[in-house]
Amino acid sequence: MHEMRYEAPKTLAAAVSLLAGASGQARVLAGGTDLLIQMRGGRVDPELLVDIKGIPEMTSIVADNGVFRFGAAVPCMELVEHEAFAKAWPGVIDGANLIGSIQVRGRATAGGNLCNASPAADTVPALIAAGATVSVVGSNGRREVPVEDIATGPGKTSLVRGEIVASFLLPRRPPRSGDAYLRFIPRTEMDIAVVGAGINLTLDEAGVCSQARVCIGAVAERALLVREAAAALIGTKVDAEALQRMAAAVSAACRPIDDKRGTKEYRIKVAGVMARRAAQIALDRARRKN
Numbered sequence: 265m266h267e268m269r270y271e272a273p274k275t276l277a278a279a280v281s282l283l284a285g286a287s288g289q290a291r292v293l294a295g296g297t298d299l300l301i302q303m304r305g306g307r308v309d310p311e312l313l314v315d316i317k318g319i320p321e322m323t324s325i326v327a328d329n330g331v332f333r334f335g336a337a338v339p340c341m342e343l344v345e346h347e348a349f350a351k352a353w354p355g356v357i358d359g360a361n362l363i364g365s366i367q368v369r370g371r372a373t374a375g376g377n378l379c380n381a382s383p384a385a386d387t388v389p390a391l392i393a394a395g396a397t398v399s400v401v402g403s404n405g406r407r408e409v410p411v412e413d414i415a416t417g418p419g420k421t422s423l424v425r426g427e428i429v430a431s432f433l434l435p436r437r438p439p440r441s442g443d444a445y446l447r448f449i450p451r452t453e454m455d456i457a458v459v460g461a462g463i464n465l466t467l468d469e470a471g472v473c474s475q476a477r478v479c480i481g482a483v484a485e486r487a488l489l490v491r492e493a494a495a496a497l498i499g500t501k502v503d504a505e506a507l508q509r510m511a512a513a514v515s516a517a518c519r520p521i522d523d524k525r526g527t528k529e530y531r532i533k534v535a536g537v538m539a540r541r542a543a544q545i546a547l548d549r550a551r552r553k554n
């Protein structure tokens with residue numbers, strides 16, 4: 265056993281320098297809903313915890329001319345309750361609203377969900393479908409990274425030692441855009457996704473899909489952005505045939521594991537079904553936004 269140091273810096277620069285100066289294992293602490301469980305289970309044993317919840321840049325939601333930036337330490341519940349954000353990105357809210365219970369959502373953050381790098385993380389597919397980027401800060405400065413480039417495998421990220429995800433940036437949405445996230449779980453709540461599907465699409469004035477992004481979770485070692493699935497929607501009116509082709513492209517991209525929640529074959533089939541249903545919801549939302 266060793267002593268653990270807990271620090272709660274007030275600035276991002278102070279957090280970065282604490283992490284850079286750590287000699288042993290150091291961890292960022294956001295909501296702690298993954299990390300504290302891992303520490304109690306003995307899976308991680310950090311010498312330094314850097315709590316980021318007191319850093320203003322990391323705990324605010326800012327809208328600027330249709331562009332949203334929210335801090336990586338914003339609890340999911342605050343996103344859900346932010347009216348303008350929820351109106352702009354209902355699919356991201358679908359994901360944030362599925363994390364645990366109200367109590368868990370009061371602590372859990374999208375930053376922690378992303379950096380914990382579970383392939384089944386519920387906020388991640390919708391953020392990838394949204395085209396979100398993260399601002400990553402470390403002792404070598406700041407870099408902007410697409411969300412899909414952060415997780416590399418279960419529990420693994422592309423962040424280098426001491427780097428912090430500071431905030432998420434969501435681009436301004438064209439008119440007639442809609443997004444949605446759906447997951448399948450064997451129970452009704454408090455379970456891990458067997459499959460998750462996030463879809464974001466935009467229609468032109470004639471109702472033809474002009475842009476789309478399709479991302480699936482829990483069917484590979486990380487969430488997958490499936491460009492072939494998006495291509496099946498673009499240029500169509502998102503009719504039954506296009507949805508069928510999109511679902512087939514989703515199933516073809518899956519490389520899932522077998523576990524107690526579902527077999528490979530089951531996950532591959534359900535992924536197509538969930539993507540089709542999520543696309544239908546995204547389409548309905550886009551049609552309502554003129």
Ligand SMILES: Cc1cc2nc3c(=O)[nH]c(=O)nc-3n(C[C@H](O)[C@H](O)[C@H](O)COP(=O)(O)OP(=O)(O)OC[C@H]3O[C@@H](n4cnc5c(N)ncnc54)[C@H](O)[C@@H]3O)c2cc1C
Pocket residue numbers: 291292293294295296297298299300301316336337362363364365368371372373374375376377378379380384385386387427428429430454455456
């Ligand atoms: C009862 C319960 C139910 C749950 N249900 C779900 C669910 O339905 N769906 C789901 O996806 N998850 C679920 N989770 C898991 C967890 O709540 C989420 O993954 C949550 O989003 C993690 O966020 P956090 O802020 O608590 O992360 P923390 O536990 O604070 O951190 C998680 C990891 O990310 C690192 N980290 C955190 N923030 C940053 C940052 N800004 N920069 C760099 N590294 C960072 C930490 O060092 C740690 O390794 C559940 C957990 C519990 C306890």
